[in-house]
Amino acid sequence: MINKRRLIKTFIDLVKLDSLSLREQKAAEYLRKYLKRYHLRLRELGRPPGGEIGNLACHLPGRGPRLLLNAHIDTVSPGKGIRPTKRGRYIRSDGTTILGADNKAGVAAILEIIAILIEKNIPHPPLDILFTVAEEIGLIGAKAISQDELKADYGLVLDGGDINKIINQAPxxxxxxxxxxxxxxxxxxxxxxxxxxxxxxxxxxxxxxxxxxxxxxxxxxxxxxxxxxxxxxxxxxxxxxxxxxxxxxxxxxxxxxxxxxxxxxxxxxxxxxxxxxxxxxNSFRIEPEHQLVARVAKAMRQENIKPQITKTGGGSDANIFNELGIPSIILGVGADHVHTKKEQILMSDLVAGTKIVLATIRGFYRG
Incomplete structure (x- = not known):
C-alpha cells in the first residue's frame, strides 16, 4: 500500500532543503506545496523566539480517538547543502554534512501516510498533523504551543531510529x-x-x-x-x-x-x-500496558517485527506533549548514526517504519 518510490523521493527532496533550527522556511514551503495537492492547508501553531516560521499543523477528520502525528523539520549542523546519495540499500550524505534523516525521515513518513489515506480513501481516526520547528535546540518549537491548542487523545512522535523500538520513557x-x-x-x-x-x-x-x-x-x-x-x-x-x-x-x-x-x-x-x-x-513514562503501546506493538507484529519497549536517554517533543497531557510515545523510521556525518538510513527501514505507523493509525479507527 505504501508507495515506496514516492516515499523515498520525498525523503531525498526534503533532506536537500536547508532547515537548521529557526531557519526552516524552505522546508515549510515544501510541506505547504505537498499538502496543497490534497486540499490541506497548514496553519501556524506557536512560533519560537527568533524563528523564521512557527510550528505547522493541519487536521484530517475521522472517527475514533484523536491522534497527534508529529515530526520536527529542523536539523543540526553541519546541515547546509546536504547532497544525499543512494549507496546500495542505504541513503547517505556525501560525508561533509549530516544526512538529516533526523528528522526528515519522520516528516517523509507522515506525508506519505497522508497521501495514502486520502488517495485510497482509507478509514482512519481524527488526525492532528504537527510539524514542529527548533526541536534540536531545546524543544523550543513545541514549547511555544499552548495547551489549549492541542486536543489529541494520544500522540505518535516519529523521532526515533530503530523501527522495532517503542520508546515509552524519557528523562x-x-x-x-x-x-x-x-x-x-x-x-x-x-x-x-x-x-x-x-x-x-x-x-x-x-x-x-x-x-x-x-x-x-x-x-x-x-x-x-x-x-x-x-x-x-x-x-x-x-x-x-x-x-x-x-x-x-x-x-x-x-x-x-x-x-x-x-x-x-x-x-x-x-x-x-x-x-x-x-x-x-520533564520526564515521561507510558505504562507498557497502555493501549497506545499495545496498538503499536500489534502493528509491528503485523509487519513481522518483534516490538521492544524501551526508554531513551534523550529528549524530544514527546516530553512536551506528555507534559501537556497527551500520552505520547516515540517511534523510529530508520535514522541511524544521527547528528554525525556518518548518518544514514536503510531504505527498507523507512518503508517498514512508515507501514507500522499507518497500521497503528488504522487500528484506532472506530467505524
Whole structure:
C-alpha cells in the first residue's frame, strides 16, 4: 500500500532543503506545496523566539480517538547543502554534512501516510498533523504551543531510529549555565596577581562525576569559553553543562554535586561563581500496558517485527506533549548514526517504519 518510490523521493527532496533550527522556511514551503495537492492547508501553531516560521499543523477528520502525528523539520549542523546519495540499500550524505534523516525521515513518513489515506480513501481516526520547528535546540518549537491548542487523545512522535523500538520513557533534563570570575593579570610579568578562571573551572570539572552515572542518569559539561590572549590570565570563563535522569532524586543530587564543586573551587581560589539551573523538559513514562503501546506493538507484529519497549536517554517533543497531557510515545523510521556525518538510513527501514505507523493509525479507527 505504501508507495515506496514516492516515499523515498520525498525523503531525498526534503533532506536537500536547508532547515537548521529557526531557519526552516524552505522546508515549510515544501510541506505547504505537498499538502496543497490534497486540499490541506497548514496553519501556524506557536512560533519560537527568533524563528523564521512557527510550528505547522493541519487536521484530517475521522472517527475514533484523536491522534497527534508529529515530526520536527529542523536539523543540526553541519546541515547546509546536504547532497544525499543512494549507496546500495542505504541513503547517505556525501560525508561533509549530516544526512538529516533526523528528522526528515519522520516528516517523509507522515506525508506519505497522508497521501495514502486520502488517495485510497482509507478509514482512519481524527488526525492532528504537527510539524514542529527548533526541536534540536531545546524543544523550543513545541514549547511555544499552548495547551489549549492541542486536543489529541494520544500522540505518535516519529523521532526515533530503530523501527522495532517503542520508546515509552524519557528523562528530565536540567541545564547549568555557569560564569566564573577571577582576576586578570599579565601572564608573564605579574601572573601571581591574577586568578585564572579557566583553572578554577578545570579543577571543579576534574572532580565531577560525568558521563553515565548509572542506568538512569547522565551528565556532561559540553561548552567552555573564556580568555582573551595567551599573555593575559583569564578573568572570566563561561560553562554550559547538563544533567539528565529518569529519577528526579538522582537528578537533584547530580546537579547539586556539580554546583557544589564549582562553588567550592571558586571559593578556594578567591573567584566569584554564578550558576543558573534551567529545567529544559520533564520526564515521561507510558505504562507498557497502555493501549497506545499495545496498538503499536500489534502493528509491528503485523509487519513481522518483534516490538521492544524501551526508554531513551534523550529528549524530544514527546516530553512536551506528555507534559501537556497527551500520552505520547516515540517511534523510529530508520535514522541511524544521527547528528554525525556518518548518518544514514536503510531504505527498507523507512518503508517498514512508515507501514507500522499507518497500521497503528488504522487500528484506532472506530467505524
Amino acid at each position: 528530565t533534563q536540567d541545564n547549568l549555565f555557569v560564569t566564573i570570575v577571577g582576576k586578570a593579570a599579565h601572564a608573564g610579568i605579574h601572573p601571581e596577581e591574577g586568578i585564572n578562571a579557566i583553572k578554577v573551572a578545570s579543577a571543579a570539572i576534574a572532580k565531577m562525576k560525568l558521563g553515565r552515572i548509572d542506568q538512569e542518569t547522565t551528565a556532561n559539561i559540553g561548552l567552555i569559553r573564556g580568555g582573551k590572549a595567551t599573555n593575559i590570565i583569564p578573568e572570566e570563563v563561561e560553562l554550559k553543562g547538563e544533567a539528565r535522569s529518569h529519577n528526579l532524586i538522582k537528578l537533584k543530587k547530580q546537579v547539586a554535586q556539580m554546583k557544589n564543586l564549582l562553588q567550592a573551587s571558586s571559593r578556594q581560589a578567591g573567584a566569584k561563581c554564578r550558576i543558573q539551573v534551567e529545567r529544559m523538559y
